[in-house]
Amino acid sequence: MxxxxxxxxxxxxxxxxxxxxxxxxxxxxxxxxxxxxxxxxxxxxxxxxxxxxxxxxxxxxxxxxxxxxxxxxxxxxxxxxxxxxxxxxxxEPLKVAYLGPEGTFTNLAAMRHFGSSAKYIPVDSIKAVFDETESGRVNYGVVPIENSNEGVVSYTLDMFMDYDLKISAEILLEVSHNLLSKSGEREKVKRIYSHPQATAQCRIWLEANMPNIPILESTSTARAAEIASQDEEAAAIASELAARIYDLQFVERHIEDNRNNYTRFLIISRDYPSKSSKDKTSILFSVKDRPGALYDVLLPFRKSKINLTKIESRPSKRRAWEYIFFVDMEGHIEDKKVRKAVEDVKEICLYLKHLGSYPVDEGIEKK
Known part of the structure; x- marks a missing residue:
């Protein structure tokens, strides 16, 4: 005692x-x-x-x-x-537009970067995020750009050709998918809703565990959760945040096929920040359709010993067989060697646009 x-x-x-x-x-x-x-x-x-x-x-x-x-x-x-x-x-609360509705992984990424006290404005398309940001109705926009398993979000890249906006930051989010329903009982699930990309990231688990259940497409994982919250026989593949928002139970947690499942998001604004200790620069350019054109464009980066971390091509949609290249490189545009290399490349290109220089996100958070 x-x-x-x-x-x-x-x-x-x-x-x-x-x-x-x-x-x-x-x-x-x-x-x-x-x-x-x-x-x-x-x-x-x-x-x-x-x-x-x-x-x-x-x-x-x-x-x-x-x-x-x-x-x-x-x-x-x-x-x-x-x-x-x-x-x-x-x-003055920051206004941040993101690809909605509430509870999407884009919403999670935005909250991670700006905190819970910002004013978040969900919109129904990536184009709408660009519209809201360019008009000045919001201070920043958040859009997905690529997933480690499913690749680049092509539509986001296309938007940079049409809007005069900058990349001001990136967010890396480790994505975890969950099967959610009102009851949390697997036996009651007659159909599953989700965004096609989320479904693709859970394909092996779904085939092994829900082989005869139809998978129906929704505009987002959050919209899938909303549908499941109104249908006793429906389930959704969505985030933990969506489970809380739409009052759903977990049928199964972490159903993604690859646990190393990361999505990269971009924060867009009307300007980009000054240098930090570790930066990344993004550009887009088009070249003449001739042998060796891309080699000639990449040569100045090689000579300046600039590490290119990503190269992605997209049809320009302006002329047949004309392509736009998106490039990420280490360094800030204010760095002498980066600026010189970009200027040298610009002389060779039909068109070149600096999309922004911003801090590298090295912190990964799982949700």
Whole structure:
């Protein structure tokens, strides 16, 4: 009995210390918020941009470098992202358009980057994300660009030919698919809804475990979840966030065939950020249809020892057999060797467009 009493006393003492620390954290958060309001007032008077992604990046890099543990840096980034998001909402909430509806993986990616205090605006197409961003009705747009298993989202690439927008950041999200229904009982599932790309990423599991169940196409995984929430016999392949939003139960978790399943998203805006410690530059260009044309274009990058991390081609849709090439490379356009190589390439090309230079996303979060 005395030993239990001593344990309880020790626990109460430690919990009391945590309560005191929590009160100090609360006081400091409100102190930080008041300073953020003062900064907002100065920005309004001087017509400065209320949101600075460069400043956020510096804060996150500084905090993680200062951290000596045991608190993990991944969690620290999430916490400070939310602190900055909430502080920014006191000034003026960021408006972010994304490929909706609510609960899509694009929604998850946007929330990971901008925090939960931004104002998220779901739209029904990738083109609509570009429209909202170019018009200035939103500050940023978020669109999918490629999946590690299913490849590039061609429509997103096509949009960059028609809009004068920049890539200001990238988000890498490790995607996990779940089979969801109202009951959570596999025996009650008579049909499954999902987006074709999600279905393709779960093909082997579906063939092995639901061989006679029809798979029906939906415009998004979130829309599939919405359908399943209204139909006792339907299930959806969707995210954990969609399960929470549409009050669905898990029939089976993690049904993707490849657990190394990543989707890359791009944040688009009317400008791109200044240099960081590790950047990526994206361009698109077209070349004359002649032997060796692509080799000639790539030669300046080789001479400058610039690593090209991605090359993708698309029909220009303007002339038969004319192609547009999309290239990602290491470095920022402000780097001398990158700028010179791009300028040299521009002289050879029929057309070249700088899509943006932005920080490489090296942090991967699973949802």
């Amino acid at each position: 005395s030993e239990n009493r001593e344990i309880n006393v020790s626990l109460e003492k430690l919990r009391g210390e945590i309560d005191k620390i929590d009160e100090e954290i609360l006081e400091l958060l409100n102190k930080r918020a008041n300073i953020a309001i003062d900064i907002a007032n100065i920005k309004k008077k001087t017509n400065l941009k209320f949101y600075s992604p460069e400043r956020e990046r510096i804060i996150l890099e500084r905090i993680t470098k200062l951290n000596k543990g045991p608190f993990p840096n991944d969690a620290l980034r999430v916490i400070f992202r939310e602190i900055m998001s909430a502080s920014l909402s006191l000034e």
